[in-house]
Amino acid sequence: MNVIKKIFSASILSSALILTGCMSEGESSALENAINSDHRSVENKARDQYRHPKETLEFFGFMPEMTVVEITPGGGWYTKILAPALKGKGKLYGAHYPDTGEDNYYSNSRKKLVEMLASDPIYSEVVLTDFVPKKTSTLAPAGSADLVLTFRNLHNWGEEGMQQVFKDAYTALKKGGVLGVVEHRMPTSQNWKENMKSGYVPEALVIDFAKAAGFSLAASSEVNANPKDTADHPRGVWTLPPSLALKDQDKEKYLAIGESDRMTLKFVK
Incomplete structure (x- = not known):
């Protein structure tokens, strides 16, 4: 009977750790080693001060034993941390x-990602799946994922695309699995319909769409907040670094x- 109680208690503790995002020393080291590894470029590491990868992933409950989905890895900034x-x-x-074999942004982005993954054995276990905005996509086998992540992507997909992505994420996740979202935040003082092309998205809209897909909001964090950003710039979010769409015009202002x-x-879920 005591043995059964111990096993049950251990199971409850393990579940609690996953929910709260607590990591053991070894698990934390695996994440820190990946972040500090030499395979990450100096340029990528320089952005840690804005992207806070360790704190962000720990907030989402990341653990090295998980099955994780990263939606549209792009250039692989987070992939270079998650994979190792x-x-x-x-x-x-x-x-x-x-x-698709066409010469367009989507196909070229996939080709570049494939090339990156082939460039180092550290990425040898990454599995690519097909994601198509606004269409039902199998991000991973249904009910297999512990964690689905999207970083600064929602503004690319529009309302229909966001809603579909949340449905696809819900399908991919296990019960109790986590959807982690990081996105450029539109101030409540701005009108979404008038500023959709700015790259910023209202937080309330994201929460509503996620809830409509079946999710519950477990927590929010200000780890990636920047009170200096008014979200009111000539070229939208791309005015700011790293894009600096205005190039040298007011460059120091936007770097600040x-x-x-x-x-x-x-x-x-």
Whole structure:
């Protein structure tokens, strides 16, 4: 009877750790080692001050044994952290635009990602799946994922695309699994319909769409907040670094602001 109680207690403790995002020393080291590894460029590491990868992933409850989905990895900024942190213990799916053979942004982005993954054995266990905005996509086998992540992508997909992505994430996740969202945050003083092309998205809209897909909002964090960002710039969010769309015009001003103000939301299935 005592043995059964101990097993039950251990199970409850394990579940609690996943929900709260607590990590053991070894698990934390795996993440820190990936973040500090030499395979990450100096340029990528310089952005840690704005993207806070360790704090963000820990907030979402990341653990090296998890099955994780990263939606549209793009240039692989987060993939370069997730892949080595998960290798040998967990699993990483990169749900990215398919290569249709055409010379367009989507196909070219997929080709570049494939080339990056082939460039280093550290990415050898990453599995790519096809993601198509506004269409039902199998991000990972249904009910297999512990964590689905999207970083600064929602503004690319529009309302219909956001709603579909949340449905796809819900399908991919296990019960109790987490959807982690980081996105450029539009101030409540701005009108969404008038500023949709700015790259910023209202936090309340994201929460409503996620809830409509079946998720519960478990927590929000200000780890990626930037009070210096007014979200009112000539070229939208791309005015700020790293894009600096105005190039040298007012460059010092925008460098002083830094990267965008971002919502960081944790949803649970």
